[in-house]
Amino acid sequence: MNSIHANTAFSRRVKQLVLGCALIGMAWQVSAQTRVDDAWVRATVAGQPSTGAFMTLQADSDSKLLSVQSPVAKTVQIHQSSMKDDVMSMRQVESVELPAGKPVSFDPHGYHVMLMDLTAQVKEGDKVPLILTVENAKGDKETIKVEAEARALGMADHSKMH
Incomplete structure (x- = not known):
């Protein structure tokens, strides 16, 4: 059970990191160019x-x-x-x-x-x-x-x- 919980937490953290990077990318594109x-x-x-x-x-x-x-x-x-x-x-x-x-x-x-x-x-x-x-x-x-x-x-x- 601990192994599954660790994998879920890791997976959630990776998703947050990917989402954060995507938002930073969008913010860069929104800035005036x-x-x-x-x-x-x-x-x-x-x-x-x-x-x-x-x-x-x-x-x-x-x-x-x-x-x-x-x-x-x-x-x-x-x-x-x-x-x-x-x-x-x-x-x-x-x-x-x-x-x-x-x-x-x-x-x-x-x-x-x-x-x-x-x-x-x-x-x-x-x-x-x-x-x-x-x-x-x-x-x-x-x-x-x-x-x-x-x-x-x-x-x-x-x-x-x-």
């Missing part, structure tokens, strides 16, 4: 003081991009380009809303990241480190490290081709 796709930076010519970084962001929950940092630039800002009366203008924005499950494109014609006061020329093929800070609706912050490939000045953006 933001995916970054097709991150790239426009290559520069010698002496060029700034460039842009582009990508697509998709958050699992309502979130917002708060900031971007990079060691290749002294100043990094999030900008939005817009067309008004046939004039393209660009302005800095404090953050960019990332609605749950919807991709938000950062491209030369809309939101993008400006890398200003570059510390060196960004050459085609370079890997440019970017550190994104995203905050979800609960106020939890997520830091995402990305290596964006530098693409040539005249290179077409093939991610938009069908």
Whole structure:
């Protein structure tokens, strides 16, 4: 009888451990996660003081991009380009809303990241480190490290081709 009781207690303990691990796994999946796709930076010519970084962001929950940092630039800002009366203008924005499950494109014609006061020329093929800070609706912050490939000045953006 003691042997059966010990096996039952052991079996119960294993089930609790498995359930606990499963719950931890679910909690991890429930936490906010933001995916970054097709991150790239426009290559520069010698002496060029700034460039842009582009990508697509998709958050699992309502979130917002708060900031971007990079060691290749002294100043990094999030900008939005817009067309008004046939004039393209660009302005800095404090953050960019990332609605749950919807991709938000950062491209030369809309939101993008400006890398200003570059510390060196960004050459085609370079890997440019970017550190994104995203905050979800609960106020939890997520830091995402990305290596964006530098693409040539005249290179077409093939991610938009069908």
